[in-house]
Amino acid sequence: MDDARAPTAAERVRTLVESSVSAVLDIPSARPPEPAALGHGSPEARAVTEDGDVVLLVPASSPAAQLAGRASGDEVTAVMEITDVAPVAVPHRVRGRAWVAGWLTPVAPGERGALARLITARHPAGPPAADVAWLLLRLEVGEAYVDDLWGAEAVEPDDFAAAAPDPLAPHEADLLQHLAASHDDQMRTLCGLLGETGPACAAAGAQAVPLSVDRYGMRVRFCGLEGHQPGACFDARFEFPDPVNDVAQLRQAMRLLFEAAAG
Template sequence: MEDLRQPSAAERVRTLVESRVSAALSIPGIEPDELGSGVPESRAVNTDGDVILLVPADSPAARAVAHAQDDEATAVMEITDVAPVSVPHRIRGRARVAGWLTAVRGPALDEAAKLLAAHDPTGPSAHSRRWTVLRLEVGEAYVDDLWGEKHIEPEDFLAAEADPLCRHEAELLQHLATAHPDQVERLQHLLGEDALRLVDRRRAVPLALDRYGMRVRFCGPYDGFDVRFEFPEPVRDVSGLRREMHRLFEAAH
């Protein structure tokens, strides 16, 4: 049983897919070109649990799908989650989503375009001839991150929801690290005596945020370790997060 006070493996993969962290498509037998067009410009997940991808029209992925015509092209999307703050060992996790890639055409294209625009309002238009919209039907997924590693079934990926903070996490962590470093450091006062001795003379860096809590990395000159500070109740949005962070900082005084 997974802890109900932490995101499930399926939720973590879904969060990474719907976040803005780095992702790249690979198709067996095809190498991405030097321009890096194996990287989707934007991505989202539809109500069927398929990953909708916006890629350059001349990208290897778009060409492979066009060559396959009505058949499906096998593809893997690799996601690398790098901490948006300066901290040792910045890679927080990796995820892999494998499945079958097809082009989105006809009436479904309008729905896909709306979905992509909702996730990335400043991104390019999905209707532009310079871009192609693809659908990745999920066959399997895998995550290896700060919580551990696990394989995820397609039905679990479909049922999961992305963390409500995932689109804002990077800016929130950067704000905490630059504007509130003293308050983050004072969180050590919430630890027991044994842990307090370990964090002595270590720099405290906010490493990860989700609706259940915040992870802080205490960094020394040669090593470091993480501490998880949980919220009493999961937050639903940024406003809820601000309230919980205020309570957390008040408790640490």
């Protein structure tokens, strides 16, 4: 997707990889004959290097760490699956999934300090358990794929490496929760921008829930509208006049959006 009014597939994958949403690491060679979880693990934190490799912080006792440490130069194939769930209460909360496949190796001793600082910059709180031994692994990206609210699309490694995460991503959960909890009336006024559908939002029980926000705009899920089937919902996208780069610019864009809806 090359539309300048929307994030590209590479940007969407990069945003999810560098976020703190749930991720599972699958190592096919570690799958047991029974459907247990021995071949899977959840990285505690992750970040992306300038070259587009994904750095993973995992327990030293995890299958991923053990296999990568024993590989002795052999490639360990791994797939990281990231599940993006809306941080607000809304029907059908899973907003999308991304998969990043590649080759897993331990981080070389000479790189550990710099990459540990990179992980800390992305996740300042650090590992929650001080009594656990941690290991840094590198996932060299071979291919990536995203299936989300924008659609399904493959991403080439070079495009992933060149992409930048959305600048609002670290703040998105707090922003959406604040809008849902404190600005319900203003959210409902956005119905006025939907043409003939607008008056239906005045129905008792109608909801306008902020589903996602990025530098280009906000997506809202409308449910319970008059004239629609019970339980039926639909999404509407509201674009900002100009892309925003930080929370201050977002507040200004939201103010203009609500003013347009009220006027």
